[in-house]
Amino acid sequence: MPADGELEDRRQTYPEAYAAAHGAFALIPAAYVFLLDGRRVLLQRRANTGFYDGWWAAAAAGHVEAGESVFATAVRETAEELGVAIAESDLEPLTAMHRTAPTGLPVDQRIDVFFACTRWSGIPALQEDKATELAWFDLDALPDRVVHHERFVLDGLRDGGLPAVMAFGFGADDARGGGT
Numbered sequence: 001m002p003a004d005g006e007l008e009d010r011r012q013t014y015p016e017a018y019a020a021a022h023g024a025f026a027l028i029p030a031a032y033v034f035l036l037d038g039r040r041v042l043l044q045r046r047a048n049t050g051f052y053d054g055w056w057a058a059a060a061a062g063h064v065e066a067g068e069s070v071f072a073t074a075v076r077e078t079a080e081e082l083g084v085a086i087a088e089s090d091l092e093p094l095t096a097m098h099r100t101a102p103t104g105l106p107v108d109q110r111i112d113v114f115f116a117c118t119r120w121s122g123i124p125a126l127q128e129d130k131a132t133e134l135a136w137f138d139l140d141a142l143p144d145r146v147v148h149h150e151r152f153v154l155d156g157l158r159d160g161g162l163p164a165v166m167a168f169g170f171g172a173d174d175a176r177g178g179g180t
Contacts, residue, residue, distance in 0.1 A: 033078050034153075041059075044058070044126065095114050140158065
């Protein structure tokens with residue numbers, strides 16, 4: 001224990017007993033990057049993933065890896081999926097979304113952090129077999145089949161007023177009155 005008037009300067013972790021009693025719930029974090037050129041957004045058509053294949057989605061997105069910040073994830077995923085370089089300082093936070101799916105399974109418990117980015121180095125091109133097409137769309141003319149929770153964010157971006165934090169998939173508790 002620090003003496004009165006002293007502050008302990010190291011970060012603390014939860015005790016093992018507390019973690020064992022409270023750590024059963026998992027929340028999977030992910031970063032999404034919408035590259036923007038004026039009012040146009042770059043989207044990829046998903047393929048070979050088993051999740052929303054054939055639907056349009058953020059041009060770059062992925063799960064946060066252990067020990068990685070959501071900002072570092074956004075930079076890494078953009079390089080891996082599009083072959084372009086972005087700087088963390090060029091990421092504009094749009095919203096954080098706590099979402100779920102109707103299954104109630106732990107794998108469906110997510111926290112997604114969405115970013116816009118208007119500066120990058122290189123020419124975006126598909127780098128992986130998780131997508132079959134890359135295309136620019138005006139925010140006012142998005143394709144019909146955009147992944148549901150991503151469409152919710154893009155609509156909010158287009159219309160203005162995205163909340164800093166929102167929920168999706170929880171019914172009446174959803175931010176902005178919908179999203180299930």
